[in-house]
Amino acid sequence: MRSVLITGAGSGIGLQLARDYAADGWRVVACGRDRSRLEQALEGVEAELCLFDMENREQTVRVLGAQAELDLVILNAGSCEYIDDALHFDAALFERVIRTNLIGTANCMAPLLARIKRGGRLALVGSSVTWLPLPRAEAYGASKAGLDYLARSLALDLSHRRIGVSLVRPGFVDTPLTRKNDFPMPGRISVQQASHAIRRGLSRGRAEIGFPFGFVLALRLLSWLPRGLWLWLTRRTPRSTT
Incomplete structure (x- = not known):
């Protein structure tokens, strides 16, 4: 029986992954902080x-x-908070997001990397937001950009042990976390669709798993715009705040 450990398994993408891997006959280790919630x-x-x-x-x-x-x-597992006023930069908020998304991930890797079998795989769930800078995303984007580099560097250092590394870069997925967003979320997909894309990509040994295709393609194309033009466009985009 193959085994998978999933953090953030109490809701959203992590919960759906746990359900789907269990249904496929895997031994599932579902991680979280709250027993009753899990x-x-x-x-x-x-x-x-x-x-x-x-x-x-x-x-x-x-x-x-x-x-x-x-x-x-x-x-x-991860969190998301936005910087609503860059002029009065919220350093405490920035630290919270970095601590959860980046340092928390490192804390998990420290004991787990040596427990992945030869021929096994590590997947880090980042975000498609790192394709280009977005308003209010200083903290969230920085934390996910850190995971991007972390995944690419680990892939080099773990290759001699035959441990594959995959970076998962979702677009908007309908989860309790994204439902808190106060702005339009183009291309939003269900957790079932996200789980299917992730499991398919991991089974094929892909180094990067981005979805949905249309949304990711649009971000990649926009990332090729001259910096000044992207700045001009974002200045004319309404910003919703809570």
């Missing part, structure tokens, strides 16, 4: 619960260090 979300799903706060390095290393060997690790 139990409720995964009711009826054959999964092992793994409880820890990934921002607590000591706890994370202790709990994940007890895991058996794994075929696949998907580090999916």
Whole structure:
């Protein structure tokens, strides 16, 4: 039986991945901070619960260090907050997002990398936002850009152990996190569609998994615009704030 560990398995993409991998006969280790939330979300799903706060390095290393060997690790947990007033930059908000999305991911990797089997795979869930700078995304975008570089660098250093590294770059997915957004989300897809795209990409050993295709293509094309033109366009885009 193949095994997969998934962080952020209590909701959104992580929850759907846990459900789908369990349905496919995998041994699923579903990670989160809140036992009752995990139990409720995964009711009826054959999964092992793994409880820890990934921002607590000591706890994370202790709990994940007890895991058996794994075929696949998907580090999916993360958060999103926006900088609404760049002139009065919120350093505390920036630190929160970086601590969760980047440092928290590193805390998980520390005990887990040595537990991935030869021929296994590590997947980091980043974001398509890193294709080009977007308004209010200083904290979120910086954290996900860090994951981009982290994934590419790890791919080099883990290749001699035959551990593959995949960077997952979703567009907008209908999750509890994105439902808090106060702006239009073009190309938004369901968690079922996101899970299908991720699992298909991982099964094919893809180094980068971006979806949905049309949205990602549009971002890539826009990223080729001259910097000044993109700045001019964003100045004329209404900004919604809460």
